[in-house]
Amino acid sequence: MTAPPRFTSSGASTRVVRRLASAGRDWRTIAVVLIVIVPATLFGSIILMTPSPSILFGGGAAENCAEAATGEAAADVSQTAEGDIPDDYLELYKKVGKQIGVQWNVLAAIGKRETNHGRSTLPGVRSGTNYAGAAGPMQFLISTWGGQAKMRIEPGVNGYASDGDGDGYGDVYNPADAILGAAKMLKRNGAPDDLRRAIFVYNRATWYVDQVLEIAKRYAATGDIAVPAEADPACDSGYVDSAPDEVVRKIIEYALAQRGKPYRWGGTGPDAFDCSGIIYMAYRNAGLTIPRTTFGQWPFGAKIEEGREQPGDLVFFNAGPGTAKDSPGHVGMVVSPGKMIEARCTLCGPIKISTYRDRPNIVGFTRPLENETVVAQLKRAQT
Incomplete structure (x- = not known):
């Protein structure tokens, strides 16, 4: 020094x-x-x-x-x-x-x-x-x-x-x-x-x-x-290069490429997505299969303590139809600390990067890459 x-x-x-x-x-x-x-x-x-x-x-x-x-x-x-x-x-x-x-x-x-x-x-x-x-x-x-x-x-x-x-x-x-x-x-x-x-x-x-x-x-x-x-x-290197490994890099690259596209309930692309649809397809881009809906994605990933989330992790919110504190109805993908990419709602504008730390209804964070079925998928891909 x-x-x-x-x-x-x-x-x-x-x-x-x-x-x-x-x-x-x-x-x-x-x-x-x-x-x-x-x-x-x-x-x-x-x-x-x-x-x-x-x-x-x-x-x-x-x-x-x-x-x-x-x-x-x-x-x-x-x-x-x-x-x-x-x-x-x-x-x-x-x-x-x-x-x-x-x-x-x-x-x-x-x-x-x-x-x-x-x-x-x-x-x-x-x-x-x-x-x-x-x-x-x-x-x-x-x-x-x-x-x-x-x-x-x-x-x-x-x-x-x-x-x-x-x-x-x-x-x-x-x-x-x-x-x-x-x-x-x-x-x-x-x-x-x-x-x-x-x-x-x-x-x-x-x-x-x-x-x-x-x-x-x-x-x-x-x-x-x-x-x-x-x-x-x-x-985009600001987000892409913050990925901890090549798998997360592929996930984030796909998600970032969807910015500017509209929200559509049930959408999985290529022209429009809903909140869980863009995450589902981003993981598929990396050769990984995770649940399609927010309600399925919440219990799927390993729970991550707030403040320890990293790019590729998911952040869930008590928002949307049928939502509850133990069954969140909205999800975004972390791209850097405090920032996520999300397809929020029809009237919320296009898919974009937004700040999640100022949202009052965060339920929690998960890491799908630590789910045992995803771990098995990754091992198969490496062999």
């Missing part, structure tokens, strides 16, 4: 327009940013751009994701951040934060606290490990990264090793790879909603959590840590 950070507003601040111009943005992009940011600066408030429907529902893929990251996060960068964070690191924090759906300034605060954005000369930053076995600009334990400092990224790789620059390898010393891995770790453990839990898992000390949150506030022009909008559907 590095010493506690010192904050400074000295040094030349890099202007957003110059950043955009140097990145090859055309005049239309620069004009949009000026229209959004300049009035916000003059009147002391930040106005965030709303993504277009093509971004929200999947058009444009990675290019739109990167552009949205630059435009949206640029409005919330303080002078402290611009003076303290190297340009290449700042762009990575913003891009990856948007891609995964976590706060860019929290990522940046961890990068500051760990290695001063890769500028520390202590052991383990550019090669080897420190006294605790941590390495790289975001200070991953090699075992947590995946067992090797640099490894080819292939399906089924365990750990947080990530390929942030598209070269096919996860290199713990590469800022693009390390920052992406850090974002995935935060996302899997509660970000963007439960930041204290997510940061505590990153480094299990309450003083560390307090320091990171304080730095993050200083890096935001608003002086606050806002919960970002959902990660763009064009950048």
Whole structure:
């Protein structure tokens, strides 16, 4: 670990327009940013751009994701951040934060606290490990990264090793790879909603959590840590990469692909689904058979204590016809801590990601993958 950070507003601040111009943005992009940011600066408030429907529902893929990251996060960068964070690191924090759906300034605060954005000369930053076995600009334990400092990224790789620059390898010393891995770790453990839990898992000390949150506030022009909008559907890695294994990854990929489709009672696709129908089909996409209805799914999975749920688990609600506390009538699928995908009702809008922790009628959580018949299905598939 590095010493506690010192904050400074000295040094030349890099202007957003110059950043955009140097990145090859055309005049239309620069004009949009000026229209959004300049009035916000003059009147002391930040106005965030709303993504277009093509971004929200999947058009444009990675290019739109990167552009949205630059435009949206640029409005919330303080002078402290611009003076303290190297340009290449700042762009990575913003891009990856948007891609995964976590706060860019929290990522940046961890990068500051760990290695001063890769500028520390202590052991383990550019090669080897420190006294605790941590390495790289975001200070991953090699075992947590995946067992090797640099490894080819292939399906089924365990750990947080990530390929942030598209070269096919996860290199713990590469800022693009390390920052992406850090974002995935935060996302899997509660970000963007439960930041204290997510940061505590990153480094299990309450003083560390307090320091990171304080730095993050200083890096935001608003002086606050806002919960970002959902990660763009064009950048589903925020949810997909939080899957604990390849089976859950297939389940979540199918469910996410149904966003925007309507609710239909009894629906199992391909054009519409009801709440249990989308879950039933998502598990079938992974080669697994579970009960079709909510009333059948509730007793089927192993009961999971609240707070221990993970992607692929089910969350049940005392809602809908014939429902009761011991016989829930509505179900959603957990995609990250506090978030689920659900087909809620005919008048509730299309299938979408929503927050479940603010619902007052949660009955409980289950894990279908721990049902003995599913375990047997998985074993057969592996032979």
